[in-house]
Amino acid sequence: MRAEETAALRGLRLFEGIAEPTFTDLVAAGYLQFFPPGVTLIRASDPADFLHVVIEGVVELYAATAGRETTMELVRPVGAFILAAVLSDQVYLQSARTLTRARILMIPAERVRRWMAQDAAFMSAITVELARGYRQAIKALKNQKLRTAAERLANWLIIVAAEQGTPGAVEIDIEKRVLASRLGMTPENLSRAFATLAGHGAQTRGTHIDITDPAALRAFANPDPLIDGPE
Amino acid sequence: MRAEETAALRGLRLFEGIAEPTFTDLVAAGYLQFFPPGVTLIRASDPADFLHVVIEGVVELYAATAGRETTMELVRPVGAFILAAVLSDQVYLQSARTLTRARILMIPAERVRRWMAQDAAFMSAITVELARGYRQAIKALKNQKLRTAAERLANWLIIVAAEQGTPGAVEIDIEKRVLASRLGMTPENLSRAFATLAGHGAQTRGTHIDITDPAALRAFANPDPLIDGPE
DNA sequence: CGTTTATTTGAAAACGCTCAAGCTCTGTGG
DNA sequence: CCACAGAGCTTGAGCGTTTTCAAATAAACG
Structure with missing residues (x-):
C-alpha cells in the first residue's frame, strides 16, 4: 500500500x-x-x-x-x-x-x-x-x-451539488437505475421525477443536471438538517 | 426506586x-x-x-x-x-x-x-x-x-404473536392509528390491510386478531430473519 | 456500424392517500 | 339504566402517486 x-x-x-x-x-x-x-x-x-x-x-x-x-x-x-x-x-x-x-x-x-x-x-x-x-x-x-419520490430526488440533488462543490450543477457518476433504487423508486419513476423537477429549477440532460433556480429547488425539496444534514 | x-x-x-x-x-x-x-x-x-x-x-x-x-x-x-x-x-x-x-x-x-x-x-x-x-x-x-403495507402488517403480526407468547392470537395494546404510523401507512390503509389479511389466515375483531391459519399468514408475509429477526 | 444495454415514454393497473360519512366503543351525566 | 357525546375505527369514493408492462429512443461497447 x-x-x-x-x-x-x-x-x-x-x-x-x-x-x-x-x-x-x-x-x-x-x-x-x-x-x-x-x-x-x-x-x-x-x-x-x-x-x-x-x-x-x-x-x-x-x-x-x-x-x-x-x-x-x-x-x-x-x-x-x-x-x-x-x-x-x-x-x-x-x-x-x-x-x-x-x-x-x-x-x-x-x-x-x-x-x-x-x-x-x-x-x-x-x-x-x-x-x-x-x-x-x-x-x-x-x-x-416522510417524503415523496420527487422530494427525495430534489434533496439528493441539493446534497450532491454541495458535495461536488458545484452549487449550480450535479454530475451523476452511477447508473440511474442504481440511483433510483437508492432513492427508493423504480428507474421509470426516477425519469418522471427528473421531469417533475424541471418545473422546479433543475434541468436534466443525460447525466448532467443544471440547477437553474436553486431557490425554487429548495422550496420544492424542503431540506431538513435532521434528515439531510451531514455529520 | x-x-x-x-x-x-x-x-x-x-x-x-x-x-x-x-x-x-x-x-x-x-x-x-x-x-x-x-x-x-x-x-x-x-x-x-x-x-x-x-x-x-x-x-x-x-x-x-x-x-x-x-x-x-x-x-x-x-x-x-x-x-x-x-x-x-x-x-x-x-x-x-x-x-x-x-x-x-x-x-x-x-x-x-x-x-x-x-x-x-x-x-x-x-x-x-x-x-x-x-x-x-x-x-x-x-x-x-421492500414490502407493501399489508406485508408489513402480516410480518408484524407474526412477530408480536411470538412476543406475546400466543402463537394463534395477537392483542393490540396501542391505538391503531399509532400502529399504522409505525408500519408506515395511514389508519385507513391499516383497516384495509387487516381486511386483506382476513383472506390470509388472520381474523381481526377490534383489538384482537385470531391467526386462524398460521401457514397461510406466513405464506403471505414471507418473513425474513434478516428483516424480522429478533437479536 | 451493429449489437447490446440503459434510459425514456406511454398506457394501464395497483397501491396508497385524502376526504367524507357512518359505525363502534367508551365513558359520562342525566 | 339509558341516552348521548366524543373519540377512534371502518368503509366508500375519488384522486394522485407509484409500479408494471411494453415499446421506443438513446447511449455505450465491441
Whole structure:
C-alpha cells in the first residue's frame, strides 16, 4: 500500500486518534485487493468475517427479499462498511457488490475485535462511527417514510451539488437505475421525477443536471438538517 | 426506586456486566419520574441532555418534517432510547412522547459519557447496544423499502404473536392509528390491510386478531430473519 | 456500424392517500 | 339504566402517486 493511501486511511474517522501500533497492525493484517466491477464482495446472511474499507471505486450495499431488491447505500473512498455486523460477530444484513473497478482493504473481523478490546481510543472511535452510522440509518428511514419520490430526488440533488462543490450543477457518476433504487423508486419513476423537477429549477440532460433556480429547488425539496444534514 | 426495578434495570443489555459502582452511580444520578400519557419527553433538534430509560409504560419515538409525521419506534420496559445522540453529544433526530402513563429514568448525558470513558465494560455494552440499534434501523429501512403495507402488517403480526407468547392470537395494546404510523401507512390503509389479511389466515375483531391459519399468514408475509429477526 | 444495454415514454393497473360519512366503543351525566 | 357525546375505527369514493408492462429512443461497447 502506498504511503498516500495509508495517509488517506488515517483520515478515516474510524482510525482517527488511535495508537500507531493498532493502526499499523490492522492495516498489515488486512488484505488489499482490486476487484472488477460487478463483483459480490459480501452476501447477506453470511457471517461477518471482514471489515471492508473502500480505498478506490464505488461499492453498493443492497438488500433483497422475496425476489425484490433495493440499494441501501453507496460507499465511496475512504469509507468502511458493515461495521456493526463485525463488532457483534453476527451475519451481514446487507450484501455488497462493486459498481466500478474497486480497491478494497479487508481486515479480519477477529483482529478488529481484538484491538477494540485493547485500544481504548480505537474502541472510542468505533463507538463514534457506529453512532454516526446509526443516525444515518435513522435519517434514511425518515427520508423514506416522510417524503415523496420527487422530494427525495430534489434533496439528493441539493446534497450532491454541495458535495461536488458545484452549487449550480450535479454530475451523476452511477447508473440511474442504481440511483433510483437508492432513492427508493423504480428507474421509470426516477425519469418522471427528473421531469417533475424541471418545473422546479433543475434541468436534466443525460447525466448532467443544471440547477437553474436553486431557490425554487429548495422550496420544492424542503431540506431538513435532521434528515439531510451531514455529520 | 424499588429493588425489583433495579433488578429489571440490571437486565437491560446496556447495563449488562458493568461494574457495580458504575451502575449504582448512573442510577443514582438519574431522575426517576412519572409522566401522564401524551407528554412530550424530548423534541427533535434539541441537544441530547439525558439518556432515557422506560421503566413502565409505552413511549413513542416519532419524527416530523414539512407538516408530516411518522412513528419511528415504540419503546417498552425495559428499554433505553436516543443512545446515539447522547454519546456523540448531538441533537436528537427524533421526538418522544408518552402514549400511556409512564415511568422514565433520565440519566444525564454527561454522566453516561464520563462512565463510558472510565468503565471498559460499560463502553463495551454501549457498543453492543449501539450496534443492535443500528442493525434494527437497517432492518426497518429494508422493511419499508421492500414490502407493501399489508406485508408489513402480516410480518408484524407474526412477530408480536411470538412476543406475546400466543402463537394463534395477537392483542393490540396501542391505538391503531399509532400502529399504522409505525408500519408506515395511514389508519385507513391499516383497516384495509387487516381486511386483506382476513383472506390470509388472520381474523381481526377490534383489538384482537385470531391467526386462524398460521401457514397461510406466513405464506403471505414471507418473513425474513434478516428483516424480522429478533437479536 | 451493429449489437447490446440503459434510459425514456406511454398506457394501464395497483397501491396508497385524502376526504367524507357512518359505525363502534367508551365513558359520562342525566 | 339509558341516552348521548366524543373519540377512534371502518368503509366508500375519488384522486394522485407509484409500479408494471411494453415499446421506443438513446447511449455505450465491441
